[in-house]
Amino acid sequence: MYVVFNMSELSNKQIKERLQHLTTLSIALNDIKNIKFLLERILHTARTITNADGGTLYRVSSDKKYLEFDILINASLDLHFGGSREKSDKMRSIPLALDNGEPNLEAVVAYAANRKESVNIEHVYDTPIFNFSGMRRFDEVYDYHCQSLLAVPMLDHNSELVGVLQLVNSMDNSSGEIQAFSTTDQLFIEALSSQAAIAITNQELILQLEDLLESLVNLINIGIDEKSANTGRHCQQVPKLTMMLADAVQSMEEGPLKDFSMSANERHELWLAGMLHDCGKITTPVHVIEKATKLQTIFDRIDLIDARFEILGRDAEIRYLKQLAQDSISPQLTQELHLELESLRSDRDFLAHANIGCERMKDEDLDRVMSIASGTWVDYKGVTQAFLTDNEVENLQIRGGTLTGDERKIINNHISVTIRMLETLPWPAHLQDIPEYAGGHHERMDGKGYPRGLRGEDMSVQARIMAIADIFEALTARDRPYKTGKTLSESLFILGKFSLNGHIDPDLFRIFVGKKVYLQYAHKYMHGVQIDEVDESKIPGYLT
Template sequence: MARLRCAGRRSERAAAHPGSGPLPRSPGPAALGGDRRHPAGLPPARRPEGLSMAAAPLMPAPHDAETRRLRLLLDTARELSAEVDLDLLIARLVERTSKIMNCLRSSVFLLDPEREQLYTLVAQGLEAREIRIPLATGLAGHVARTGQPINVADAYADPRFNPEVDRRTGFRTVSVLALPLQDHKGNRLGVIQCLNKGLDGHAVPFDAEDERFLAALGSLAAVFLENAKLYREQDELLEALVSAFSRAIDDRDPCTSGHTRRVTQLSLNLARAVHNARQPPFDRIEYTRERLRQLRYAALLHDVGKIGVRDYILCKAERLPQGGIENLRLRLELLRERHRGQTLEKMLSEGRTPDAESGLRAFADDVQRAIDLVTARNQPGPVRGGDLEALDELRSKGWLTADEFDALSIRQGTLTPTEMADMRAHVQKSYEMLRQIPWPKALKEVPEVAYSHHEKRDGTGYPRGLIGDAIHLDGQIMAIADIYDALTASDRPYKKAVPHERAKAILVEEAEQRGALHPALVRLFFDRECYRLPADL
């Protein structure tokens, strides 16, 4: 029998597969006790061949064990009806099934007809992983293929049983009860399975009453699983749209391609570190799956407003606009040649013989110094002593236009004040675009988080100049990730990447001395090595 290990009495996360026959919708207290023909409020399951499921009513005269089961069934319906996270639903369903069926282990599998596999979801911390088994093997696979329930007293005596999982885990399967799960249209969803009835170490066979209770539980499970799968499909659609939009942002700005994916991963690394912190100020901060998802979407879309920024600004590698330095050098060279021609013409008209001391060399040297200066200042390097004064002299001579002087006088980076304002406007544009999306309640802060990633705790950030804890914590996490990637990225044409230790020193200075970044977050970022990225990023 093909099985997956799913905890019985422990709250592990496993995978689910809805069940068999027409299924009742979320039954409440009235539904579970108000039908004379079916006292549990559930129609008796169809009697499949080989199972006696029509023996007695689901609720005979009051009996302690049966009353306990019915109460657990009712509690299960109440608890699971609102759960839309598929792997959490499966984990709770597995736990409840083991209690209701008084068995050592239970499993819920979902059917993947395209791959011809059964799969289950197992929670691991804040994430969930998927485990798959072939549909062609094991007792669960037989139920999924045929749509028929099975009740096996001795698994090893059944030729359909696959003992491989037992060999890997050391578990010994004895009794097995498994039923198919179906949606409201009768389509097969998967299998619900119970192993080893009895918790005293001695497994006994499942009986007809167990079959009826598992059929009732399977009917409820199928409704909840179908609902959760629909939510999951909507989530997958949103995930695909966000990912596609994020790739479009990277393609729009090839100079920083990969930036959004790296910032997203760095932000999630730091958020998980905050979640796992046991010391103040983070010991009471929890990152649920939904909050991590919200941060992930905000990080993937934080630069969406760059769609509205002009191309040459996004990839501006030099201080002058594209082609500007070539035009300026050519103009200065023409100035030198014009001066030479005019000087020679004047000397000849006066009957003088040109010589090296005629002033031609001095002027040519001045022009060459001007060419060397503007060429150096066009690169995004630091300002050298006397550069600005020399540029101002060139402007006063008429050798530089006002726009050229402004561009070459930029102290940091390559953008003029006007261009910088245009670039910084992408944050506001991102916010305006993101807030137009009808985000689900769990993701409603995506616009605000993205809006906050350039704010600084000392009020020097933009666009709102927020101070301290007025900045969303997730935005502060993104700010650290964004700055670290900007410093260390090797794909920026307008700057060289700095080594890790230098980037660390810059971030620590920003946090500890200037108070621009959250000091505890910066320490955690480096102490927990949140800066490490997968090789494919």
């Protein structure tokens, strides 16, 4: 809609200059990734093309009910709100509909938005069909006079409204007087607005896809968390610690890692890799992830063994009472019963302790399990059974931890599954290293890790960083079903040993300690009782 327009034409030179501005903007729109800078560049180019004193850019709200103020620039008033600078609370959103539900055709930008038509006005306050109360308040506050105005809807490739670009007070190049926006001005701004709308839409689609990707990552972690709240927290904490250590490494000005650096995209890539580093655990059976004791499956089978001890004790007492019924009271018989019950209690306590898996089993402990297993008990059918089944013996003879060899393979397989899952995805160029970062956190510097047996030189710095974050979080975590969280000094001692035996990168470990990354993480995420005094001079591998 042309309310009023000026038919004065531009020289060929001026048209050529404007075409050059449009071309330059078209190229820039593909390169600018920050939406705030993008909007700023759009408004700046629009003002330059039309020699407008001021301009405002509005975008449609997510609920399609408002035009939300994004940026205002006015040269003569030296004002710049929004974009790369702070917004002003004086610049309010404009409703696209009235209280009665009818389209808002009173505000000029809402008119342009609802009708999807340009509005070109030579003398603002001589035009009675629009409500310019907001513009009048602006003029009063800043002692300004809005005279000419051009409002152009920004429509994307589907003719969907993205926003409205409003320009005020076109200035004559020669006299500096305010003039109306010409027909050529309007055509150029309509072309610019169309380009800008498509660029904004593309940027928003990219951001939406990135949000969708992160949401899918969180969806996977929610699935893991539902299986195991312990593992779920681990998936959230490892990326946080990974980024802390990465930042510390990037700050180094000397040493073997002084040249390490990451762009914003590379940081995002590492963060996502951290979030996905254990995604393969979604396939790991719950009873293996949550195995808190050696005999635990769906339930802890130590209760079955307790019941057998109860039966053996009861059988011993029954034999004793039967003997008493036949013979007189015998001190020797009473002593034998006492010794037998005491032996049963001792064996029962031993197996209960062994079942926890908190201490490494000695050879004599393994022999004692076999000795107990060689005993027998009579089940409810009267059938004599071995006191411990082969599976119970296998589990109770685990030297350290709670997992059997087969269960350890199942747990370790999660990283192979993680790699397979991640390598099947069509990652864009700026995220293509995620499978390597996430899939390398169980590899070792000496090549004895899994699943690929890579050596330190075969792994990226990012993968080696994540390996340290993964181990430290696991050591300090208090929510594991099979252990308590270690203190800072205990965790650093173990990690230091790992730096010496070829498990983790010693250079990264020294940065981890020297830059106090461990303390930064501890104060944010560890329980106070775990944060003890650390004597860094006693940490293995740190000062060597």
